Amino acid sequence: MNRRTFLGAAAAAQVLGANERIRVGLIGAGGRGRLLAGEFKEIGAEVTAVCDVYQPNLEAGLKVASSGARSYWDYRRLLEDKSLDAVIVATPDHWHAQMVIDAVEAGKDVYVEKPLAHTIEEGFRIVEATRRTRRVVQVGTQRRSFDLFYDAKGVMDSGALGPVRLVNSWWLNRTVSLRTPELAGELDWAQWLGPAPKRPLDPVRFFNWYWFWDYSGGMLVGQAAHVVDVIQWFMRSSDPVAVTCAAAPSGIPGAEVPETCSMAVEFPQNYLAVFTLGYQAMRYHPFHDQLVQFHGTKARLDVGRESYAVYPESQAVELRPSLEVRKPGTFAAATRSHVRNFLECIRSRKDPNATVEMGQATNIVLCMAMEALRTGKRVRWDPAARRMAT
Secondary structure, three states: OOHHHHHHHHHHHHHOOOOOOOEEEEEOOOHHHHHHHHHHHHHOOEEEEEEOOEHHHHHHHHHHOOOOOEEEOOHHHHHOOOOOOEEEEOOOHHHHHHHHHHHHHOOOEEEEOOOOOOOHHHHHHHHHHHHHHOOOEEEOOHHHHOHHHHHHHHHHHOOOOOOEEEEEEEEEOEOOOOOOOOOOOOEOHHHHHOOOOOOOOOHHHHHOHHHOOOOOOHHHHHHHHHHHHHHHHHHOOOOOOEEEEEEOOOOOOOOOOOOEEEEEEEEOOOEEEEEEEEOEOOOOOOOOOEEEEEEEOOEEEEEEOOEEEEEEHHHOOOOOOOEEEEOOOOOHHHHHHHHHHHHHHHHHOOOOOOOHHHHHHHHHHHHHHHHHHHHOOOEEEEOOOOEEEO
């Protein structure tokens, strides 16, 4: 760390008084970005700048932001604003790495939506830049700030399950077609593409970026980012040994990334984790659309978005849990708690609940799954070289 970086980090810790509001800029004012901006404001931060390359999103973001917020088309100009303490990065996945790195280099702390990055190499670059600049970066895996998940983790840590060799998980929902709206305002297409391959303006790709490999790994990555992170957290996992992934042909016309697929992750802790995505299933109640099952020799622990249950072997015949906790309608509190943890860490300069290293651990698995799916091969992890191998 050079002297300039050290002094910048020290100054950030000293400038903010206990009662001084934290000033935040929003980069990416789509639906998720606006939701996060609202949560930051609700907790007490000021959202004083908004950046988006699509005019309707920019205008909508300004309506959510604090009064008098400045608007930007280029995020680099936003980062030049020395009054900002932190930024929210809520853009498509392919922009995460460069924006986070540029932000920490500019002396800003960052709340970045999951997944951490779009490639493994990008993720390592984020980790290096974050630690070198001594900035606070929170990855948007909000389960790590939700009390129900900490309670469930306590059950796992108690040893009540016995050894766990198999973890099953899934996420079910339904998407039957891509969105086909027309552009309702100006769009800086070249800037939106950024590091992605250049191509003519395509509103379908813009409005449905999740379903194209250049920008994302689809719902496979978008939802597994949450679930795999929980599995690695609960199982105290290191890097994977290998990942395989299979998919049914895409059932969504025009989509590149399949919506029905399953990955199997081999971990050196001697267990197998399976995640299945079914996005042409029936529409489940939000309490039941995703679940993680830890199969121990003594009991099974089921962890959902808003409940967990323990099924001991002694009651297997009745399939009746010995411990079941349900808090319907409370998961929204997870995001607010995650944002609050980030803001607290901006003041304390402590690591947040979802560090870049945690985000990169999951990012490695997700990128290996994408590679396995696209190549049809079992992809191994080379920890010494920090890269994939087939």
